[in-house]
Amino acid sequence: MVNNCAMDQIDRNILRELQNDGRLTIQELAQRVGLTSSPCMRRVRQLEQDGVIQGYRAVIDPEAVGRGFEVLVSIEVKRDREAVEAFEAALQDIPDVIEAYRLFGSPGCLLRIAVADITAYERLWIERLTTLSGITEVNSQIIMKRIKESRGLPVGG
Amino acid sequence: MVNNCAMDQIDRNILRELQNDGRLTIQELAQRVGLTSSPCMRRVRQLEQDGVIQGYRAVIDPEAVGRGFEVLVSIEVKRDREAVEAFEAALQDIPDVIEAYRLFGSPGCLLRIAVADITAYERLWIERLTTLSGITEVNSQIIMKRIKESRGLPVGG
DNA sequence: TCTGAAATTCATTCCTT
DNA sequence: AAGGAATGAATTTCAGA
Numbered sequence: 001m002v003n004n005c006a007m008d009q010i011d012r013n014i015l016r017e018l019q020n021d022g023r024l025t026i027q028e029l030a031q032r033v034g035l036t037s038s039p040c041m042r043r044v045r046q047l048e049q050d051g052v053i054q055g056y057r058a059v060i061d062p063e064a065v066g067r068g069f070e071v072l073v074s075i076e077v078k079r080d081r082e083a084v085e086a087f088e089a090a091l092q093d094i095p096d097v098i099e100a101y102r103l104f105g106s107p108g109c110l111l112r113i114a115v116a117d118i119t120a121y122e123r124l125w126i127e128r129l130t131t132l133s134g135i136t137e138v139n140s141q142i143i144m145k146r147i148k149e150s151r152g153l154p155v156g157g
Numbered sequence: 158m159v160n161n162c163a164m165d166q167i168d169r170n171i172l173r174e175l176q177n178d179g180r181l182t183i184q185e186l187a188q189r190v191g192l193t194s195s196p197c198m199r200r201v202r203q204l205e206q207d208g209v210i211q212g213y214r215a216v217i218d219p220e221a222v223g224r225g226f227e228v229l230v231s232i233e234v235k236r237d238r239e240a241v242e243a244f245e246a247a248l249q250d251i252p253d254v255i256e257a258y259r260l261f262g263s264p265g266c267l268l269r270i271a272v273a274d275i276t277a278y279e280r281l282w283i284e285r286l287t288t289l290s291g292i293t294e295v296n297s298q299i300i301m302k303r304i305k306e307s308r309g310l311p312v313g314g
Numbered sequence: 315t316c317t318g319a320a321a322t323t324c325a326t327t328c329c330t331t
Numbered sequence: 332a333a334g335g336a337a338t339g340a341a342t343t344t345c346a347g348a
Contacts, residue, residue, distance in 0.1 A: 007221070015217055022179045022213035025341060039316055041343070052221040056179035057214055060172055060310055064164070064209040067310050072260065072267065088304045095311040100304035103229065110229065110298075114310060141267075147245045147257035153217055153224050153271060154252040182324060196333050198326070 007052070010035065012157045014043055015052070019152035022056040067096075067114035071121055073129065074107035076137035083134030090132055096124055107139070164209070167192065169314045171200055172209070176309035179213040224253075224271035228278055230286070231264035233294035240291030247289055253281055264296070 013033045017024060024032075030040035047053045062068045077087050084102075091100050091111070099112040115121045121140075129138055170190040174181060181189075187197035204210045219225045234244050241259075248257050248268070256269040272278045278297075286295055 012222070015215065015222065018215035019217060020214070022215045026343090027341065036317060037342080038318085038344085042315085050221075052218050054216045054218055057177070057216060057309055058172065058175035058179045059211040059214060060176060060312070061209050061211055062310055064207075065169070065172065065310055065312050072258070091305055097305055098310065099307045101229070101300045102302040102304055103298045104301050105298055109304070112307070141260045141262055143258045144261050145259040147259055147266070148248055148254060150256045150269075152214055153219055153222055153255065155217070155222050183326090184324065193334055194325075195327085195335080199332085 009157050011043060011047060011052075012155050014040070014047065016155045016157075018044075018053065018056075019155070062114060066116040067098075069115050069117045069121060070143055071113045071115070072141040072143065073111040073113055074137075074139040074141070075109040075111065075129075075135055076106070077108050078134045078136060079108070080134075087132055087134050094124075094128055096120075107137075166314050168200060168204060168209075169312045171197070171204065173312045173314075175201075175210065175213075176312065219271055223273040226272050226274045226278060227300055228270045228272070229298045229300065230268040230270055231294075231296040231298070232266040232268065232286075232292055233263070234265050235291045235293060236265070237291075244289055244291050251281075251285055253277075264294075 010033050014029065017029055017032055026037045026041045026044065029044070030037045033040065035043075044053070062070070075087075077084055087109075088100070088102070091097050096113050096115050097111050098114050101110045102108065103110060113121070113124070115124055125138075125140065129135075167190050171186065174186055174189050183194045183198045183201065186201070187194045190197065192200075201210070219227070232244075234241055244266075245257070245259070248254050253270050253272050254268050255271050258267045259265065260267060270278070270281070272281055282295075282297065286292075
């Protein structure tokens with residue numbers, strides 16, 4: 001269950017610390033939140049079991065794996081069930097599409113794409129995006145600047 | 158330096174595994190990529206030093222921390238330096254804004270916002286978004302469906 | 315629920331190949 | 332670069348408050 005809401009300030013501090021450094025040792029974490037290691041570990045395990053902590057990930061430099069060029073793509077899809085389902089299924093098979101959202105209003109769909117460079121993007125665009133069926137519009141937006149980065153969710157307190 | 162490109166297939170496998178589970182023990186990781194623990198650890202440390210691995214994070218369930226309602230907001234800002242800089246500085250002080258991008262073309266700016274519910278969003282919108290100076294348009298888009306989720310970057314191989 | 319100690323597992327170093 | 336053994340840390344469990 002995700003919301004038994006027995007989450008107190010210490011739990012929130014644990015979440016904040018682990019969002020910042022997911023490889024903190026239990027001991028170091030315990031010290032930062034004012035516990036000793038056994039209760040601290042019990043809380044962490046509980047948060048994991050409850051699904052509050054969904055997992056841990058290494059954060060990789062996109063440049064280093066040939067994905068330093070990011071594009072946001074607005075797409076309009078024909079508003080019929082067949083078209084939408086086929087389109088969304090097709091997205092699953094394009095690894096360069098790292099996020100995709102269906103929106104209310106316009107655009108109907110927003111993709112976040114990560115490729116090596118503009119050449120790779122051109123190839124992706126001509127070979128895979130424009131060939132998707134049921135699409136009525138594709139609009140590619142290059143990011144000029146990251147104004148604010150996602151370093152995890154703000155955790156109250 | 159990020160690209161000395163002495164990265165081989167084993168390194169890419171390490172990155173893939175650590176993206177999937179950032180708390181893998183070196184031993185378990187070593188087994189998965191076909192090494193013993195000492196060379197495996199050397200590689201991980203090297204990747205960290207080179208900045209290929211930028212860090213480790215716990216992934217938190219947004220619902221559990223009162224941020225289950227996500228909105229994408231397109232904003233147009235007056236195209237003058239003062240306005241843009243003031244606007245972008247102001248965004249830094251709104252914790253609900255978890256990502257912000259300045260784009261080429263239109264919209265000039267895209268925000269990703271995470272709040273508890275639509276009521277909280279209404280409050281944010283009226284109190285903090287519409288009051289930002291230099292803004293000519295605000296367009297809020299609610300996510301109907303997450304078609305594809307970011308579980309880290311695809312790592313070749 | 316916490317503490318503190320005991321048992322086990324892991325990280326890390328060093329030396330050899 | 333990789334493997335293996337040694338050691339020092341950290342995790343994890345458990346008894347008691």
